[in-house]
Amino acid sequence: MNDFLHKLPAFLGNHLALSALFALLLLGLVATEVMLRLRKYKELTPAGLTLLINRDNPLLIDLSARADYEKAHVPGARHVMPSQFDPEHKDLAKAKELPVVVMDKDGRGADKAAQRLVKAGFAKVYTLGGGVAAWQQAQMPVAKGGK
Template identity: 55%
Template sequence: MSEILQRLPEFLGNHPILSVAFFGLLFAVIASEAGRLFRGYKEVTPAELTKLINTENALVVDVSSQADFEKGHITGSRHVAMSQFDPENKELAKVKERPVAVVCRNGQTSAGAAARLVKAGFTKVHTLGGGTGAWVAADLPLVKGKK
Protein backbone atom coordinates (compact mmCIF):
# COMPACT_ATOMS: atom_id res chain seq x y z
CA MET A 1 0.00 0.00 0.00
CA SER A 2 2.78 2.43 0.86
CA GLU A 3 4.43 1.82 -2.53
CA ILE A 4 1.19 2.83 -4.27
CA LEU A 5 1.01 6.04 -2.27
CA GLN A 6 4.65 6.80 -3.03
CA ARG A 7 4.09 6.37 -6.77
CA LEU A 8 0.77 8.25 -6.86
CA PRO A 9 2.31 11.73 -7.42
CA GLU A 10 4.37 10.32 -10.29
CA PHE A 11 1.25 8.79 -11.89
CA LEU A 12 -0.73 12.02 -11.48
CA GLY A 13 2.10 14.00 -13.07
CA ASN A 14 2.46 11.60 -16.00
CA HIS A 15 -1.30 11.27 -16.67
CA PRO A 16 -2.94 14.66 -16.10
CA ILE A 17 -5.98 13.96 -18.34
CA LEU A 18 -6.76 10.68 -16.57
CA SER A 19 -6.28 12.36 -13.20
CA VAL A 20 -8.64 15.24 -14.02
CA ALA A 21 -11.20 12.80 -15.45
CA PHE A 22 -11.01 10.61 -12.34
CA PHE A 23 -11.45 13.49 -9.91
CA GLY A 24 -14.22 14.98 -12.07
CA LEU A 25 -16.14 11.70 -12.05
CA LEU A 26 -15.51 11.25 -8.33
CA PHE A 27 -16.93 14.73 -7.65
CA ALA A 28 -19.96 14.04 -9.88
CA VAL A 29 -20.76 10.78 -8.07
CA ILE A 30 -20.42 12.40 -4.64
CA ALA A 31 -22.59 15.38 -5.68
CA SER A 32 -25.24 13.07 -7.15
CA GLU A 33 -25.42 10.92 -4.03
CA ALA A 34 -25.50 13.97 -1.75
CA GLY A 35 -28.35 15.41 -3.83
CA ARG A 36 -30.27 12.15 -3.56
CA LEU A 37 -29.76 12.11 0.20
CA PHE A 38 -31.06 15.65 0.76
CA ARG A 39 -33.80 15.97 -1.89
CA GLY A 40 -36.66 15.21 0.52
CA TYR A 41 -38.34 12.35 -1.34
CA LYS A 42 -37.50 8.70 -1.79
CA GLU A 43 -37.37 6.66 -4.97
CA VAL A 44 -39.09 3.31 -4.49
CA THR A 45 -39.24 0.04 -6.41
CA PRO A 46 -42.51 -1.44 -7.66
CA ALA A 47 -42.53 -3.86 -4.70
CA GLU A 48 -42.04 -1.01 -2.22
CA LEU A 49 -44.81 1.00 -3.90
CA THR A 50 -47.16 -1.98 -3.68
CA LYS A 51 -46.39 -2.23 0.03
CA LEU A 52 -47.03 1.52 0.50
CA ILE A 53 -50.37 1.24 -1.27
CA ASN A 54 -51.47 -1.83 0.68
CA THR A 55 -50.22 -0.96 4.17
CA GLU A 56 -50.26 2.84 4.32
CA ASN A 57 -53.02 3.68 1.82
CA ALA A 58 -50.63 5.75 -0.30
CA LEU A 59 -52.11 8.16 -2.83
CA VAL A 60 -50.68 7.47 -6.29
CA VAL A 61 -50.55 10.50 -8.58
CA ASP A 62 -49.74 9.84 -12.23
CA VAL A 63 -48.26 12.88 -14.01
CA SER A 64 -47.95 11.18 -17.40
CA SER A 65 -49.56 12.68 -20.46
CA GLN A 66 -53.26 11.91 -20.91
CA ALA A 67 -52.48 9.54 -23.79
CA ASP A 68 -49.88 7.62 -21.76
CA PHE A 69 -52.23 7.46 -18.77
CA GLU A 70 -54.98 5.96 -20.93
CA LYS A 71 -52.56 3.39 -22.41
CA GLY A 72 -51.94 2.03 -18.92
CA HIS A 73 -51.75 3.22 -15.32
CA ILE A 74 -51.54 1.79 -11.81
CA THR A 75 -54.90 0.79 -10.37
CA GLY A 76 -56.35 3.57 -8.22
CA SER A 77 -53.92 6.23 -9.39
CA ARG A 78 -55.15 9.74 -10.08
CA HIS A 79 -54.12 11.48 -13.25
CA VAL A 80 -52.89 15.06 -13.04
CA ALA A 81 -51.14 16.51 -16.06
CA MET A 82 -47.80 18.05 -15.17
CA SER A 83 -48.96 21.35 -16.64
CA GLN A 84 -51.87 21.35 -14.15
CA PHE A 85 -49.97 19.90 -11.19
CA ASP A 86 -50.46 22.13 -8.15
CA PRO A 87 -49.28 20.90 -4.75
CA GLU A 88 -51.35 23.64 -3.10
CA ASN A 89 -54.56 22.13 -4.52
CA LYS A 90 -57.15 21.72 -1.74
CA GLU A 91 -57.65 18.01 -2.54
CA LEU A 92 -53.93 17.35 -2.22
CA ALA A 93 -53.73 19.47 0.93
CA LYS A 94 -56.15 17.03 2.60
CA VAL A 95 -53.63 14.21 2.26
CA LYS A 96 -50.48 16.05 3.35
CA GLU A 97 -49.75 13.52 6.10
CA ARG A 98 -50.48 10.47 3.92
CA PRO A 99 -47.79 8.91 1.75
CA VAL A 100 -47.94 10.25 -1.81
CA ALA A 101 -46.29 8.39 -4.68
CA VAL A 102 -45.74 10.28 -7.92
CA VAL A 103 -45.54 8.17 -11.07
CA CYS A 104 -44.87 8.91 -14.72
CA ARG A 105 -44.05 6.86 -17.81
CA ASN A 106 -40.27 6.59 -17.34
CA GLY A 107 -39.55 8.03 -13.88
CA GLN A 108 -38.11 11.37 -15.05
CA THR A 109 -41.09 13.73 -14.89
CA SER A 110 -42.23 12.49 -11.51
CA ALA A 111 -39.07 13.81 -9.83
CA GLY A 112 -40.07 17.41 -10.58
CA ALA A 113 -43.56 16.87 -9.20
CA ALA A 114 -42.14 15.17 -6.10
CA ALA A 115 -39.79 18.09 -5.46
CA ARG A 116 -42.74 20.50 -5.68
CA LEU A 117 -44.68 18.40 -3.15
CA VAL A 118 -41.75 18.44 -0.71
CA LYS A 119 -41.45 22.20 -1.12
CA ALA A 120 -45.19 22.52 -0.36
CA GLY A 121 -44.73 20.71 2.96
CA PHE A 122 -45.57 17.10 2.15
CA THR A 123 -43.58 14.81 4.41
CA LYS A 124 -43.97 11.33 2.87
CA VAL A 125 -43.24 11.76 -0.83
CA HIS A 126 -42.07 8.93 -3.08
CA THR A 127 -41.40 8.42 -6.78
CA LEU A 128 -41.52 5.14 -8.66
CA GLY A 129 -38.02 4.50 -10.00
CA GLY A 130 -38.30 3.68 -13.70
CA GLY A 131 -41.95 4.75 -13.83
CA THR A 132 -44.69 2.53 -15.18
CA GLY A 133 -42.08 0.82 -17.34
CA ALA A 134 -40.52 -0.62 -14.17
CA TRP A 135 -44.00 -1.52 -12.94
CA VAL A 136 -44.64 -3.56 -16.11
CA ALA A 137 -41.14 -5.09 -15.96
CA ALA A 138 -42.01 -6.35 -12.46
CA ASP A 139 -45.03 -8.16 -13.98
CA LEU A 140 -47.51 -5.93 -12.17
CA PRO A 141 -50.80 -5.04 -13.86
CA LEU A 142 -51.81 -1.76 -15.44
CA VAL A 143 -55.34 -0.56 -16.02
CA LYS A 144 -56.27 0.96 -19.39
CA GLY A 145 -58.65 3.82 -19.94
CA LYS A 146 -59.42 7.16 -18.33
CA LYS A 147 -60.08 5.92 -14.78
Protein backbone atom coordinates (compact mmCIF):
# COMPACT_ATOMS: atom_id res chain seq x y z
CA MET A 1 0.00 0.00 0.00
CA ASN A 2 2.85 2.34 0.86
CA ASP A 3 4.44 1.75 -2.57
CA PHE A 4 1.12 2.60 -4.25
CA LEU A 5 0.89 5.94 -2.44
CA HIS A 6 4.43 6.84 -3.52
CA LYS A 7 3.72 6.07 -7.18
CA LEU A 8 0.30 7.77 -7.28
CA PRO A 9 1.52 11.38 -7.80
CA ALA A 10 3.71 10.27 -10.70
CA PHE A 11 0.82 8.36 -12.28
CA LEU A 12 -1.52 11.34 -11.90
CA GLY A 13 1.08 13.65 -13.42
CA ASN A 14 1.65 11.34 -16.39
CA HIS A 15 -2.07 10.81 -17.04
CA LEU A 16 -3.71 14.21 -16.50
CA ALA A 17 -6.62 13.62 -18.90
CA LEU A 18 -7.52 10.28 -17.30
CA SER A 19 -7.17 11.75 -13.82
CA ALA A 20 -9.41 14.71 -14.68
CA LEU A 21 -12.01 12.42 -16.28
CA PHE A 22 -11.99 10.16 -13.22
CA ALA A 23 -12.43 13.17 -10.92
CA LEU A 24 -15.37 14.48 -13.01
CA LEU A 25 -17.08 11.09 -13.05
CA LEU A 26 -16.60 10.67 -9.32
CA LEU A 27 -17.98 14.16 -8.68
CA GLY A 28 -20.98 13.40 -10.90
CA LEU A 29 -21.73 10.18 -9.05
CA VAL A 30 -21.49 11.87 -5.66
CA ALA A 31 -23.72 14.75 -6.79
CA THR A 32 -26.32 12.33 -8.16
CA GLU A 33 -26.40 10.35 -4.92
CA VAL A 34 -26.73 13.52 -2.84
CA MET A 35 -29.63 14.74 -5.00
CA LEU A 36 -31.41 11.38 -4.70
CA ARG A 37 -31.08 11.42 -0.92
CA LEU A 38 -32.28 15.03 -0.57
CA ARG A 39 -35.42 14.78 -2.68
CA LYS A 40 -38.69 14.78 -0.76
CA TYR A 41 -40.07 11.52 -2.15
CA LYS A 42 -38.74 7.99 -2.16
CA GLU A 43 -38.46 5.35 -4.85
CA LEU A 44 -39.82 1.92 -4.01
CA THR A 45 -38.93 -1.48 -5.40
CA PRO A 46 -41.78 -3.89 -6.12
CA ALA A 47 -41.03 -5.63 -2.80
CA GLY A 48 -41.05 -2.28 -1.01
CA LEU A 49 -44.39 -1.40 -2.57
CA THR A 50 -45.80 -4.74 -1.44
CA LEU A 51 -44.73 -3.99 2.13
CA LEU A 52 -46.27 -0.51 1.93
CA ILE A 53 -49.54 -1.91 0.56
CA ASN A 54 -49.71 -4.49 3.34
CA ARG A 55 -48.83 -1.99 6.07
CA ASP A 56 -50.36 1.37 5.16
CA ASN A 57 -52.93 0.88 2.36
CA PRO A 58 -51.57 3.70 0.15
CA LEU A 59 -53.32 5.50 -2.69
CA LEU A 60 -51.91 4.05 -5.93
CA ILE A 61 -51.95 6.32 -8.98
CA ASP A 62 -51.06 4.91 -12.40
CA LEU A 63 -50.17 7.53 -15.02
CA SER A 64 -49.71 5.04 -17.87
CA ALA A 65 -51.50 5.42 -21.17
CA ARG A 66 -55.03 4.00 -21.06
CA ALA A 67 -54.11 1.01 -23.26
CA ASP A 68 -51.09 0.15 -21.09
CA TYR A 69 -53.18 0.46 -17.93
CA GLU A 70 -55.81 -1.90 -19.34
CA LYS A 71 -53.15 -4.47 -20.31
CA ALA A 72 -51.64 -4.61 -16.83
CA HIS A 73 -51.59 -2.52 -13.67
CA VAL A 74 -50.87 -2.95 -9.99
CA PRO A 75 -54.05 -4.21 -8.31
CA GLY A 76 -55.87 -1.32 -6.66
CA ALA A 77 -54.16 1.37 -8.75
CA ARG A 78 -56.34 4.16 -10.08
CA HIS A 79 -55.74 5.32 -13.62
CA VAL A 80 -55.19 9.03 -14.21
CA MET A 81 -54.12 10.54 -17.51
CA PRO A 82 -50.91 12.57 -17.05
CA SER A 83 -52.61 15.58 -18.66
CA GLN A 84 -55.41 15.38 -16.07
CA PHE A 85 -53.19 14.80 -13.04
CA ASP A 86 -53.86 17.62 -10.59
CA PRO A 87 -52.61 17.37 -6.99
CA GLU A 88 -54.95 20.23 -6.05
CA HIS A 89 -58.09 18.34 -7.15
CA LYS A 90 -60.56 18.09 -4.27
CA ASP A 91 -60.71 14.27 -4.33
CA LEU A 92 -56.93 13.94 -4.29
CA ALA A 93 -56.46 16.71 -1.74
CA LYS A 94 -58.43 14.60 0.76
CA ALA A 95 -55.62 12.04 0.68
CA LYS A 96 -52.81 14.38 1.76
CA GLU A 97 -52.11 12.37 4.90
CA LEU A 98 -52.17 9.00 3.16
CA PRO A 99 -49.09 7.51 1.51
CA VAL A 100 -49.35 8.09 -2.25
CA VAL A 101 -47.50 5.98 -4.80
CA VAL A 102 -47.19 7.30 -8.34
CA MET A 103 -46.28 4.95 -11.16
CA ASP A 104 -46.41 4.60 -14.91
CA LYS A 105 -45.53 1.97 -17.48
CA ASP A 106 -41.74 2.18 -17.20
CA GLY A 107 -41.04 4.53 -14.28
CA ARG A 108 -39.83 7.46 -16.37
CA GLY A 109 -42.67 9.92 -15.90
CA ALA A 110 -43.56 9.41 -12.26
CA ASP A 111 -40.88 11.74 -10.86
CA LYS A 112 -42.56 14.92 -12.13
CA ALA A 113 -45.90 13.85 -10.68
CA ALA A 114 -44.23 13.03 -7.36
CA GLN A 115 -42.60 16.47 -7.27
CA ARG A 116 -45.99 18.09 -7.91
CA LEU A 117 -47.51 16.12 -5.03
CA VAL A 118 -44.73 17.21 -2.68
CA LYS A 119 -45.23 20.86 -3.71
CA ALA A 120 -48.96 20.48 -3.05
CA GLY A 121 -48.25 19.43 0.54
CA PHE A 122 -48.43 15.64 0.42
CA ALA A 123 -46.30 14.23 3.21
CA LYS A 124 -45.67 10.63 2.12
CA VAL A 125 -44.95 10.43 -1.60
CA TYR A 126 -43.37 7.46 -3.36
CA THR A 127 -42.67 6.33 -6.91
CA LEU A 128 -42.43 2.76 -8.17
CA GLY A 129 -38.92 2.40 -9.56
CA GLY A 130 -39.11 0.88 -13.03
CA GLY A 131 -42.88 1.32 -13.09
CA VAL A 132 -45.38 -1.41 -13.82
CA ALA A 133 -42.77 -3.13 -16.00
CA ALA A 134 -40.59 -3.69 -12.92
CA TRP A 135 -43.66 -4.91 -11.01
CA GLN A 136 -44.34 -7.49 -13.73
CA GLN A 137 -40.67 -8.44 -13.98
CA ALA A 138 -40.70 -9.18 -10.24
CA GLN A 139 -43.58 -11.58 -11.01
CA MET A 140 -46.04 -9.67 -8.84
CA PRO A 141 -49.77 -10.04 -9.56
CA VAL A 142 -51.33 -7.65 -12.07
CA ALA A 143 -54.87 -6.63 -12.76
CA LYS A 144 -56.21 -6.19 -16.29
CA GLY A 145 -59.00 -4.13 -17.72
CA GLY A 146 -60.33 -0.68 -16.95
CA LYS A 147 -61.07 -1.13 -13.24
